[in-house]
Amino acid sequence: MRIINLSVDGLHQAAQRGLYDWLAEQDADVICLQDLRALEYELDHEVFHPAGYNAYFFDSGVKHYNGVAIYTRQLPKALIYGFGFASGVDMEGRYLQIDFDKISIGSLLAPSAMAESESQEVKIKFFDDLQAHLVKIARKRRDYVFCGNWAMAHKARDVMNPEQHEGEVGYLPHERAWLNQLFTQLEYKDAFRLVNTDADEYSWWPDRGNGVEAWRTDFQVVSDNLANRVEYATIYKNQQFSSHMPVIIDYDMEIE
Structure with missing residues (x-):
């Protein structure tokens, strides 16, 4: 099973840059996209509905704000829109999940706390709620892949020139501690790092690939039971569809 995830900085723009032509060559079973910046009715053109895939979108109801999508070759058993958080964040088009018999795959767009509409408090609350959700579902007899x-x-190896970014949003001590707890104390793993330990693997280039600044902020987080199923992981860098790069991970399993 191949899963690709990409934060697109606007789906129309990414399509114009050749995203769907590239995806047609990747033989992915599931494609998770984030930051669509489009409402679902604005995505009725055939380019956004590639042949061989079932397409699902979840928008925020606000033009040019958030939105996530999942393309899947196999028809899912169920769709879940949002996490069910009481904070109201589920109305912001941040999470969409497809369920199969034994595995669930989600497309996630976390608050960045970099936009004027997103405070650090909002981001902290989101991840506190997400942690409680992940702890709860870990007790279920089901595997999960959270892409986004x-x-x-x-860690330092996930940031270009990390010493220059100490104290910056996205690399704050409590943010790194949250991820460290997720990957060490809870029953989840960073799928990419299970098979790829290179220090110069970055998925987000805020300076549009000029080589001055880069971070690895795009993950596929998997439940512990899937850790030994990760075969291959790479970040595609030969083409630029947005400020983020596609994360490609192959799993030794089939969707049932």
Whole structure:
């Protein structure tokens, strides 16, 4: 099973840059996209509905703000829109999940706390709620893959020139501690790092690939039971569809 995730900085723009032509060559089973910046009715053109895939979108109801999508070759058993958080964040088009018999795959767009509409308090609350959700579902007899833009980096090797970014949003001590707890104390793993330990693997280039600044903020987080199923992981860098790069991970399993 191949899963690709990408934060697109606007789906129309990414399409114009050749995203769907590239995706057609990747033989992915599931494609998770974030930051669509489009409402679902604005995505009725055939280019946004590639042949061979079932397409699902979840928008925020606000033009040019957030939105996530999932393309899947196999028809899912169920769709879940949002996490069910009481904070109201579920109305912001941040999470969409498809369920199969034994596995669930989600597309996640976390608050970055970099936009005027997103405070650090909002981001902290979101991840506190997410942690409680992840703890709860870990007790279920089901595997999970959470694909997305997590808006923060884990370790120094995940940030270009990390010493220059100490104290910056996305690399704050409490953000790194949250990820460290997720990957060490809770029953989840950073799928990419299970098979790829290179220090110069970055998925987000805020300076549009000029080589001055880069972070790895785009993850596929998997439940512990899937850790030994990760075969291959890479970040595609030969083409630029947005300020983020596609994360490609192959799993030794089939969707049932």
